[in-house]
Amino acid sequence: MDEKNIYLCRCENFTLKELHDLLDSGITSMEEIKRLSRGTMGPCQGKTCRDLIAKEIANYLNKDMSEIDMPTYRAPVKPVKLGEIAGGNKNA
Amino acid sequence: MRKKADVVVIGGGSIGCSVAYNLAKKGFKNIVLLERKYLSSGSTGRCGAGIRQMWGTEMNCLISRGSAEIFKTLGEETGFGDVEFRQSGYLLTTYDPSQTERLRKNLAVQHKLGINSHMITPKEAKEIVPYVNTEGMDAAFFCQEDGHINPFKVTFAFAKGAQDLGVEISRYNSVTDIKYKDRKITSIVTEEGEILTDAVVNAAGAWCKEIGKMIGLSHPVEPERHQILITEPLEDMMGPLVMSFAHDSYIQQVPHGGFIMGYGNPDEPKKINFNHDWSFLEQMAKKAVFQLPVLKDVRFVRQWAGHYEISPDGQPILGSVPEMDNYFMALGCGKGFMLSPMIGKLIAEKMAGEATSLPIDSLSIERFAKGELIVETGVV
Numbered sequence: 001m002d003e004k005n006i007y008l009c010r011c012e013n014f015t016l017k018e019l020h021d022l023l024d025s026g027i028t029s030m031e032e033i034k035r036l037s038r039g040t041m042g043p044c045q046g047k048t049c050r051d052l053i054a055k056e057i058a059n060y061l062n063k064d065m066s067e068i069d070m071p072t073y074r075a076p077v078k079p080v081k082l083g084e085i086a087g088g089n090k091n092a
Numbered sequence: 093m094r095k096k097a098d099v100v101v102i103g104g105g106s107i108g109c110s111v112a113y114n115l116a117k118k119g120f121k122n123i124v125l126l127e128r129k130y131l132s133s134g135s136t137g138r139c140g141a142g143i144r145q146m147w148g149t150e151m152n153c154l155i156s157r158g159s160a161e162i163f164k165t166l167g168e169e170t171g172f173g174d175v176e177f178r179q180s181g182y183l184l185t186t187y188d189p190s191q192t193e194r195l196r197k198n199l200a201v202q203h204k205l206g207i208n209s210h211m212i213t214p215k216e217a218k219e220i221v222p223y224v225n226t227e228g229m230d231a232a233f234f235c236q237e238d239g240h241i242n243p244f245k246v247t248f249a250f251a252k253g254a255q256d257l258g259v260e261i262s263r264y265n266s267v268t269d270i271k272y273k274d275r276k277i278t279s280i281v282t283e284e285g286e287i288l289t290d291a292v293v294n295a296a297g298a299w300c301k302e303i304g305k306m307i308g309l310s311h312p313v314e315p316e317r318h319q320i321l322i323t324e325p326l327e328d329m330m331g332p333l334v335m336s337f338a339h340d341s342y343i344q345q346v347p348h349g350g351f352i353m354g355y356g357n358p359d360e361p362k363k364i365n366f367n368h369d370w371s372f373l374e375q376m377a378k379k380a381v382f383q384l385p386v387l388k389d390v391r392f393v394r395q396w397a398g399h400y401e402i403s404p405d406g407q408p409i410l411g412s413v414p415e416m417d418n419y420f421m422a423l424g425c426g427k428g429f430m431l432s433p434m435i436g437k438l439i440a441e442k443m444a445g446e447a448t449s450l451p452i453d454s455l456s457i458e459r460f461a462k463g464e465l466i467v468e469t470g471v472v
């Protein structure tokens with residue numbers, strides 16, 4: 001299958017081809033790949049794609065998973081409306 | 093990593109990468125840039141991504157104006173590509189006459205330097221940003237040439253430009269010590285070994301004090317935590333960044349579609365603190381829903397924290413220091429990202445012994461000892 005059509009991060013449309021291009025250009029830090037590609041930065045917070053991207057980086061660079069600088073998960077666990085936070089439940 | 097360098101730049105944020113790029117462009121050879129984590133990890137990649145020229149001191153205005161010009165061509169010049177520069181404007185809002193008066197005085201400074209900013213009425217503000225709530229608003233200030241740029245892309249554009257000119261970038265490599273004799277630094281000790289060097293640039297931002305201590309200097313700069321959140325992406329509906337001087341906050345919709353918003357609490361203890369907290373979220377949500385009621389139904393998807401490095405007068409600290417001959421400071425002090433293109437250029441000119449494009453001697457660290465402070469009052 002064409003690497004252009006394989007999506008690693010579905011929220012931000014980050015493909016396998018784009019990952020390989022970044023790695024080939026010398027950007028091998030996953031933290032940097034996240035920030036350049038937006039992969040893991042969508043509404044799912046990377047819960048779907050983070051490990052997938054990390055595994056592929058390790059695989060492509062022939063490294064151990066423990067050598068990959070995996071980004072942290074940020075809060076919140078799931079998206080919340082600002083109005084619910086600002087006004088409490090009664091305004092939700 | 094190289095064992096010998098002509099210049100070592102400490103810090104892989106937008107300023108460090110800009111300094112390295114500008115030095116290489118100026119003809120400096122054998123430059124090594126050291127970054128303790130990954131590029132943009134310190135403050136640049138955590139910032140609000142705004143570009144602003146409406147400042148209150150001449151130097152802040154001039155450096156930001158020059159930087160905005162460089163941002164226009166940076167992506168093309170470095171071969172990086174689009175860096176998402178949008179001159180979509182800044183709308184500063186005030187809610188009492190004393191704030192208005194303070195910003196009105198700043199307008200005089202801006203107009204003298206050719207910055208196209210205006211004081212407008214709340215009604216006019218609503219014409220520019222239809223979703224803004226004008227309840228209680230006293231006045232607003234607008235500059236169309238302010239706006240947004242992607243901090244990650246800017247940093248990587250500078251880094252690419254630098255690397256293409258032969259700069260070595262060493263990531264995940266902390267500086268652990270600095271060796272010096274009399275007035276001269278001789279080498280930088282890192283986790284990966286020692287580098288002999290002829291000159292050093294401190295672009296360590298919120299960590300600059302730690303670097304200063306290694307050569308026996310006390311830099312009067314403290315890290316202040318600022319927190320941010322971003323929402324889910326929506327269709328483009330906002331235009332300018334909205335910065336309220338009553339809420340001490342900023343809110344902008346970035347080209348990706350999300351609304352990024354944040355503020356800092358100046359009363360917190362000054363230290364590095366990457367934790368985000370619930371109280372920020374609650375306060376920020378209240379500030380946002382008050383200023384832009386339409387945001388109440390928008391979901392926030394991520395929050396994080398970063399730091400401003402705060403100088404006593406809110407202006408950058410640039411150039412040499414009285415105690416050392418081959419040590420240079422390149423600190424933006426709370427707005428380093430948006431000033432990074434000009435800071436890199438000015439430091440490279442200074443280190444090359446040329447006349448600098450702007451008179452940066454007034455921003456030397458010596459001003460604090462001499463008491464020659466010109467305080468910037470417009471930092472949010």
